[in-house]
Amino acid sequence: MSLDAKIPAGPIDKKWTNHKNNIKLVNPANKRSIDIIVVGTGLAGGSAAASLAEMGYNVKAFCFQDSPRRAHSIAAQGGINAAKNYQNDGDSTYRLFYDTVKGGDYRSREANVYRLAEVSASIIDQCVAQGVPFAREYGGMLDNRSFGGVQVSRTFYAKGQTGQQLLLGAYSAMSRQIGKGKITMYNRHEMMDLVKVDGKARGIIARNLITGEIERHSAHAVVIASGGYGNVFFLSTNAMGSNTSAAWKVHKKGAYFANPCYTQIHPTCIPVSGDHQSKLTLMSESLRNDGRIWVPKKKEDAEAIRAGKLKPTQLAEEDRDYYLERRYPAFGNLVPRDVASRAAKERCDAGFGVNATGEAVYLDFASAIQRYGKEQALVHGHDSNDKALVTKLGKEVIKSKYGNLFQMYEKIVDQNPYETPMMIYPAVHYTMGGIWVDYNLMTTIPGCYAAGEANFSDHGANRLGASALMQGLADGYFVLPYTIGDYLADDIRTGEISTDLPEFEAAEKEVKDRLAFFINNKGTKSVDYFHKRLGKVMWNKVGMARNAKGLSEAIVEIREIRDEFWKDVRVPGELNEFNQELEKASRLADFLELGELFAMDALQRNESCGGHFREESVETSGEQEGEAKRDDANFAFVAAWEYTGNIAESKMHKEELKFENIELKQRSYK
Amino acid sequence: MNLTLKIWRQKNKQDKGRMETYPVSNISGDMSFLEMLDVLNEQLINDGKEPVAFDHDCREGICGMCSLFINGEAHGPGREITTCQLHMRSFKDGDTIHIEPWRAAAFPVVKDLVTDRSALDRIMNAGGFVSVNTSGNTIDANTIPVPKADADKAFDAATCIGCGACVATCKNASAMLFTSAKVSQLALLPQGKVEAHDRVLNMVHQMDLEGFGNCTNTGACEVECPKGISLENIARMNREYLSASVTGE
Structure with a gap:
């Protein structure tokens, strides 16, 4: 089978609009006789299930948790990107597109990324309309912050719980449709296999996790939105139950798996403490807005710290190596995740690590506390030279921005990050690879779609911070509801698919x-x-x-x-x-x-x-x-693997990546 | 440290259930409570016995999946944490720890420490939303300014993780804190005001149908809530309910 990404013709900024204008539609009465299965209820699956049900399709949604609200999107912390340019700092659809392609190290598909940037602004509008309580400024307008790999502030957030608030928004929309009977929700169900009839995806086999019963469910299309496969590393920031089974089963039934090796190792996670560890905890990238990353300049200091003879707060400014600021002056602490992770590993491998195992660096808020404290003192007419007062006011600002993250850190590590720098180390966090999909998010199996982290499409070889939430919701709210109709338009006369086949x-x-x-x-x-x-x-x-x-x-x-x-x-x-x-x-x-x-x-x-x-x-x-x-x-291509019955003999297909709107050049953050 | 665990075992919903005793040793203070249970389960599997079933997923305090009534407290000792954020340094060598599932008529036991909390989902299905369809043409997000104080209060209410600790803690097994958190969040925002009346009536009605008890202002729910959801939300829901009952058709 040859790989056809089905990218629409025309200039990049017109592709999506033209495509939508030419796509086949299913009329409302016919939608009522079409069933769609959605596996996974995170941001992609939840938003897709809600939107498809609102349109009139019969949706059957599956999740292994006891409620759709618990999917792991809930744990996303920092924020969601959107090219709103509310900060008047030069942001635009093109710039978000450019940053994402560059951040992905030129290994993503231009047309998909442009569409993502294009619909990003609608996501914010939609979420606000649903009652998602984003952070606001005193004038009542939405607030933004900055994330790694970009030079604008385009990230919308709700403290360090943005994923939770967005997922609860999607869950609310789902709840409304469940109440109406348009979504049949199967909690505590796991997809065990995909069922193909005449080459098309026509249903799934699921296990009821409470009774152990094996169930057959049929549909006219199946959407896989089951997340990533970071748990292949055992230790990752993924939830304990996060798994690759739905995606893998689909792969074994004929869907190509793209770029499986593209994994994001997130630079700011709480270091491993021992063999008993069951999972790792992320400290949001948003912390790099205000935290400065460093290790001791001298090896003997690092050794003394590791032995517990020296405290980081005792180390003078000139004895600290703010290595990201040193190596990458243009982006400093906000370089992309892959760059920050490798830089931390390099310092630790060289012997400058700061915890007992030598696998940790500092993330320090002391200077941000002083900076914010001074500002607050001036705003409220206090003495900005009063060190104790400035520190107190500064801590309050930090608490309002990152309170829940600091609390999480303190519970796990048993140290107070307001007083002493956090210790962090990279950990597996996200997988950019996933099921290969075309522009319509359809896999190589007709009628089988993949959305969110489960697909490979938008992040290339590295995902920028706050872009996972954007992609999940873009796929579910604004892409799939259009593109799936193009396929289902041919199914209006099919009738219900029998599970006795x-x-x-x-x-x-x-x-x-x-x-x-x-x-x-x-x-x-x-x-x-x-x-x-x-x-x-x-x-x-x-x-x-x-x-x-x-x-x-x-x-x-x-x-x-x-x-x-x-x-x-x-x-x-x-x-x-x-x-x-x-x-x-x-x-x-x-x-x-x-x-x-x-x-x-x-x-x-x-x-x-x-x-x-x-x-x-x-x-x-x-x-x-x-x-x-x-x-x-030699490598400007997507590696899409075909299962042939034996992993070792999997066949690689290449989708050549064409860059028509962005010049391929070395990524520099210096 | 070495500990004695007394754990509720119940094969399924129909089984009567009983407490069983298990010793565990070499527990480090850095382990989370759930990692300690992992150690126990590994031990049970190696001994050819059945491991203890318990709910958990994100293990970072946000998914709301983990539950456990530990020594008579929801999510154990410690404030504003879930069980996965409880670390063994909170206990000392030789301690005996009692572990039970959430106890409430509306939360039947599935197995051992796992309960069925779908009643909370059904309360949400009754009205925990703003009736707005997905549309690429909603008004710009900044068209309606929301005072920061309101947005912050709405956010605080919205941080509820739906774990059910409030119900398990309440002597009446009331779900008022849970329900009021959603009612408050949406009542505080202009986007949610439009349907505020129907929402509160429908959600409270469903809450009663599910068999949750009433609120007698004990306040234990607020103390045990891992997200510190305030009792003010219950007061706000009562006001909303009253006003909806008086002015509604």
């Missing part, structure tokens, strides 16, 4: 057999034992810095772990009951396959781009010495 029966049997295998296996090791092993291989050899030798080893090791898992995993309990170990086993089986493809993709991409850093591909001279080196001549 042999395709459903076969898919159900396969699912039942696999689950029964786990229960009957009676091995000796728990699911987590294998997951942790997989995670270690991924982090050490397919993590922040990758090389051909490590990747080749990782591929072999992952296969070994997978073989052992199938032979020796122990899943207690029964099939027909609430069984959390069975859920985990089923998800890990998919991660163990994805991990191999992930490493294969990283091995094939012999260049450094965005979050994918190959040690073999580095600038060796000039101003950019030591920075990642992209290879546009």
Whole structure:
């Protein structure tokens, strides 16, 4: 099958409008006889389910949590980008488009990114109309802040809980449709497989997680909005239940999987404290607006700090190395995430780390507290030289901006970040790779769509901060509702799809057999034992810095772990009951396959781009010495993998990326 | 540290359930409470026993999935935290810890420590929204200025994570704090005012249908709420309800 991205003709700023004008429509009466399944209820799935139901389609929505409101979009902290230019600082649709393509290190599809920038402003309007309480200024207008990789303030926020507020907005819209019976909500249900009839996506097999019952659900189209696969690393900022199973099952049924190696390692997370750790916690990128990142200049100071003999607050200004400000004066602490993460790793590897394991750097708010405190003292007519008062006022400002994040930090680390700098270290956070989709967000399976983090489309090799929320909502509110109609217009005479078809029966049997295998296996090791092993291989050899030798080893090791898992995993309990170990086993089986493809993709991409850093591909001279080196001549393509029955023999297809509106050049943040 | 855990075990909704005792050892103070339960479960699996079922997901205090009544308190000792944000440094060596599910008629037990909280979703379905369809043509977000004080109050109410700690804590198993948080958020914003009357009537009606108790102003819900949702919201909901009842048709 050849890859056709179906990008509309015409100038980039007219593509979406023209496309919408020429797309096929389904009339309201016919929408009532069409069913759509949406898997996942985060920002993409939730907004898609609500919008499609409002339009009149019958929506069946699935989530594994006990309520759609708990999808992991809820944990997004910092904000959502939109090209509103409320700050009059030169922002525009073009600039958001440009920043996103550049931030993604020129590995995303221009037309998709432009559309994303184009609809971004409508997202804010829509959310405000729904009652999302964004932060406001005293005049009653919406407030903005700045995020990494850009030089404007275009990020809308609700303290450090923006994802929560946006998701609750989408959940509210869903609730309204659930109340009307237009959405049938299946909580605590997991998609176990996709069902194809005559080559088209026509339904799913799902497991009721409470009763263990295996259910058949049919529809005229299936939307996969099940998020990313960061948990292949075991430790990540993803929720414990976040998994790749829906996406992976679709891949195995014929959807190409694009750029699996593009992973975002977020620079500001709370460092690992020990082997018991089950997940990592993000400290929002918004903190880099006010926090300054540093390590000691002298190794002996770093050693003294690690030994607990020296406190960071005792270190004089001239003994600190604000390495991001030093290396990247133009963007300073607000360089993109991939750049900030590698810079932290470089300092820690060189021996300047500041916690017991040597894998942490400081994020310091002392100067921001003074700056804000002085401003507040002046505004309120107090003495701006009164140090105690200035510090107190400054802390209040910081608290109003980041209060919940500081509280989270204090609970986990048991240190007060208002008094002593935070310790942070990079952690797996987001996956830019995902199911390949065309301009209409359709996968290579007709009738099967992918939205949000589950698809690969908009972020290239690195996602900018506050763009995940934007993409999820753009896909669900403003893209899918149009593009899905173009496909469904041909289905108005199809009628209800029967779940008695042999395709459903076969898919159900396969699912039942696999689950029964786990229960009957009676091995000796728990699911987590294998997951942790997989995670270690991924982090050490397919993590922040990758090389051909490590990747080749990782591929072999992952296969070994997978073989052992199938032979020796122990899943207690029964099939027909609430069984959390069975859920985990089923998800890990998919991660163990994805991990191999992930490493294969990283091995094939012999260049450094965005979050994918190959040690073999580095600038060796000039101003950019030591920075990642992209290879546009050989790698300006999307790697879309086709499943052939055996991961090792997956076939790579190339979608060449054409840059007609932005000149390809080295990303410089210096 | 070494601890003794007394945990509620219940196979399913029909089962009667009972407390069982489990020792755990080598627990570090840096572990979260849920990571301590991970250790117990790993131990149970290795011993060929059934692990304890408990709800959890984000493990950073925002999804509202984790619950647990620990030593008689929702989300355990400590204020403004969820169970996943409770760390074992809050306990000491030799402690006995009692762990139970949320107890409320409207939250039937699914298994062990897992309960069914879908009643809260149904309250939301009854009116926890602004009736606005998705449209690329809504008015510009800055057309209606919202006073910062109102926006901030609405935000504070909107931070509810729907965990159900208020219900589990309340001696009447009332869901007033939960319901009032959504009613308040939307009543405080111009976008939500239009339907404020219908919203409060419908949501309160659904709350009663679900079998939640009434509010007797004990205030325990506010104390145990992981997000510090204020009792003022209940007062605001009562005002809204009264005004809707008097002026409504």
